[in-house]
Amino acid sequence: xxxxxxxxxHYSDVTPKEVYLNRRRFIGAGAATLGAATLGALALPSTALxxxxxxxxxxxGPFHNLGxxxxxxxxxxxxxxxxYEFGTGKxxxxxxxxxxxxxxxxxxxxxGEVMQPKTLSLDQVMKxxxxxxxxxxxxxxxxxxxxxxxIGFSLSTLLKQVQPTGKAKYVAFETYYDSKAMLSxxxxxxxxxxxxxxxxxxxxxxxxxxxxxxxxxxxxxxNGAPIRLVIPWKYGYKSIKSxxxxxxxxxxxxxxxxxxxxxxxxxxxxxxxxxxxxxWSQKEEQRLGSGFLGQGTRMAxxxxxxxxxxxxxxxxxxxxxxxx
Amino acid sequence: MNRFLSSPWTKAAxxxxxxxxxxxxxxLCWEAYRSSDFVPYVTANPIEYITHYTGDWTxxxxxxxxxxxxxxxxxxxxxxxxxxxxxxxxxxxYGSVHLAVWLFLDPKQNTIPAxxxxxxxxxxxxxxxxxxxxxxxxxxxxxxxWVRRLGFKRWKKLHKLVYLAAIAxxxxxxxxxxxxxxxxxxxxxxxxxxxxYRIIVWMRDRKRKPAVSAQPTVSAG
Numbered sequence: 001x002x003x004x005x006x007x008x009x010h011y012s013d014v015t016p017k018e019v020y021l022n023r024r025r026f027i028g029a030g031a032a033t034l035g036a037a038t039l040g041a042l043a044l045p046s047t048a049l050x051x052x053x054x055x056x057x058x059x060x061g062p063f064h065n066l067g068x069x070x071x072x073x074x075x076x077x078x079x080x081x082x083x084y085e086f087g088t089g090k091x092x093x094x095x096x097x098x099x100x101x102x103x104x105x106x107x108x109x110x111x112g113e114v115m116q117p118k119t120l121s122l123d124q125v126m127k128x129x130x131x132x133x134x135x136x137x138x139x140x141x142x143x144x145x146x147x148x149x150x151i152g153f154s155l156s157t158l159l160k161q162v163q164p165t166g167k168a169k170y171v172a173f174e175t176y177y178d179s180k181a182m183l184s185x186x187x188x189x190x191x192x193x194x195x196x197x198x199x200x201x202x203x204x205x206x207x208x209x210x211x212x213x214x215x216x217x218x219x220x221x222x223n224g225a226p227i228r229l230v231i232p233w234k235y236g237y238k239s240i241k242s243x244x245x246x247x248x249x250x251x252x253x254x255x256x257x258x259x260x261x262x263x264x265x266x267x268x269x270x271x272x273x274x275x276x277x278x279x280w281s282q283k284e285e286q287r288l289g290s291g292f293l294g295q296g297t298r299m300a301x302x303x304x305x306x307x308x309x310x311x312x313x314x315x316x317x318x319x320x321x322x323x324x
Numbered sequence: 325m326n327r328f329l330s331s332p333w334t335k336a337a338x339x340x341x342x343x344x345x346x347x348x349x350x351x352l353c354w355e356a357y358r359s360s361d362f363v364p365y366v367t368a369n370p371i372e373y374i375t376h377y378t379g380d381w382t383x384x385x386x387x388x389x390x391x392x393x394x395x396x397x398x399x400x401x402x403x404x405x406x407x408x409x410x411x412x413x414x415x416x417x418y419g420s421v422h423l424a425v426w427l428f429l430d431p432k433q434n435t436i437p438a439x440x441x442x443x444x445x446x447x448x449x450x451x452x453x454x455x456x457x458x459x460x461x462x463x464x465x466x467x468x469x470w471v472r473r474l475g476f477k478r479w480k481k482l483h484k485l486v487y488l489a490a491i492a493x494x495x496x497x498x499x500x501x502x503x504x505x506x507x508x509x510x511x512x513x514x515x516x517x518x519x520x521y522r523i524i525v526w527m528r529d530r531k532r533k534p535a536v537s538a539q540p541t542v543s544a545g
Contacts, residue, residue, distance in 0.1 A: 075361050080368035088504035091367060142502075143431050144369055189503025260503055279446050279500070281438070286431040288368045298431045 050098060051217040054131055054151055063134040063207070071135060072146040074215050076289035081222045082140065083241060084190055085175070085182035093222035100181045102225050110161065112247035113168035118161060122226055126212060128161070129153040133216075134209060134230075139271045139305045141235040145285045150230050151213030156204045164200070164248045171203040172196070172253035173229065174245040190260050196240040197253035197267065198231070199314075207232060207310055233307040235269045266324040270315070271305035275324045329403035338407055342414045345381045346421075349374065371429045378422035383493045383511055385415035390490060390518040397525065409466050412486065416463040419456055448499035455492035458485045487522075490515045 071077075083093040086100070108125060111117040131151050139145040159171070177193035185192045202208065209230040212219055219225040224241025231238050237257050247253075257265035264278050273283045282301055290297045304311050315323075328334055356362035356370065367373045392408040395401075432438065443449050462483055464470070471479045494515050498508040 073361070073363075075363045076368040079363045084503070088502075090369065090372075144372070187504065187506070189505060276445075279448060281432055281442065283433055284431045286369065286371060 072289040097221035136232040152211035168248035452496035458489040
């Protein structure tokens with residue numbers, strides 16, 4: 001009779017409910033491959049984007065041109081994202097994030113080691129400087145890369161609105177978090193709200209972009225609406241999305257993936273082919289959207305993602321293997 | 325039921341069904357190749373998609389293969405064993421495609437020293453390779469000729485390597501995901517149940533040692 005026992009087990013008994021539901025979805029996806037109906041659904045364009053055009057864009061400036069490297073197709077950049085709050089699969093954010101309504105009264109709080117903390121509305125932030133289009137390389141720690149025409153201005157413009165005290169050495173950032181619309185930390189496997197940090201000189205560097213749009217329009221939800229950072233010489237997860245809070249601090253702040261594993265995701269996380277991720281080499285990358293099956297799209301990764309001329313001096317004298 | 329299970333048509337149907345994932349993948353690649361926008365078919369990162377797709381089907385077919393013995397015992401239908409070799413070979417087939425995509429298309433330096441370094445240095449690749457190597461002798465000795473050459477007892481012993489392949493495949497998946505372990509956890513539970521069943525049967529049989537005939541010997545078919 002012993003023998004009957006395992007057969008009577010249901011996965012719903014031994015598996016947490018989320019896993020169980022996910023399993024059904026997963027098996028559904030597998031079964032779906034059998035059904036022509038779903039094949040049709042697969043071919044549908046990804047969810048419509050609720051974005052609007054940004055007028056008066058300055059399409060000049062030192063960061064507007066990237067030579068031969070043209071922006072990746074918009075469908076690639078908006079259809080393949082790491083935004084764990086909206087799902088851990090690459091296609092999940094494009095499915096789930098558009099359903100989320102960006103709060104209309106969005107505010108960014110700037111606080112910590114400053115003379116006078118400030119809270120700015122999104123409108124106030126966007127009026128601080130003319131919007132520029134900047135075409136940046138974006139390299140993910142997972143070895144894929146894209147080229148994106150971001151819209152925004154240097155983060156330093158915003159940070160200059162407050163007066164940091166002499167103690168301020170780092171800047172910490174925090175993503176908006178709504179537990180009703182987003183995954184739980186348990187599901188995603190990383191802490192929420194998502195946190196990131198930069199050294200003050202990195203945050204003040206002109207390349208560090210505060211971005212509220214791409215491809216001539218406001219930011220799609222899955223790419224970090226309404227406002228995010230873009231730090232083109234660092235791996236993608238440093239470029240925090242949907243910023244709600246900025247805090248000047250004295251000590252190196254915790255970073256989300258660093259909390260998960262600081263061996264794999266160091267504080268600096270500069271793009272560096274000489275330092276392997278523990279689980280894979282960083283010497284090569286796959287440039288997405290430039291061809292099917294990667295013909296001619298696999299390329300050698302360049303130190304600081306090709307921005308060494310501008311940023312290498314920030315790290316002079318530092319051992320980038322230790323401070324990876 | 326017995327007629328259904330013994331019918332050559334059933335076997336042919338299972339064969340065709342097992343090919344469906346491959347057919348779907350080829351169709352998706354073809355549509356993606358023809359279309360100016362391949363994102364809806366194979367995502368923005370086709371190589372990663374194909375790697376995960378074939379990896380998923382490898383671990384699923386390993387699970388299907390491991391279901392055969394428990395099903396046979398629980399339903400008391402020895403004919404079910406007819407499907408085991410084919411399912412196992414499909415696990416090996418999808419695993420081979422998975423390995424080939426990693427070897428030739430993955431964004432890394434595709435020189436032999438670099439690949440060797442990856443296998444030795446990255447534990448999820450080491451254990452994935454172990455899973456593949458455990459399946460290799462099983463695929464080679466899957467023919468009736470090899471059962472004869474090895475003798476059924478030894479052949480059966482060798483094919484216990486499938487348990488190693490299953491465990492290694494789950495660990496491979498577990499170690500490669502970044503933080504969301506829900507899917508590897510699901511496969512870990514499935515494999516644990518399928519292997520746990522065998523352990524329970526083995527313990528029960530050990531207790532009733534004299535009654536050797538309790539477990540009918542089944543041919544390799």
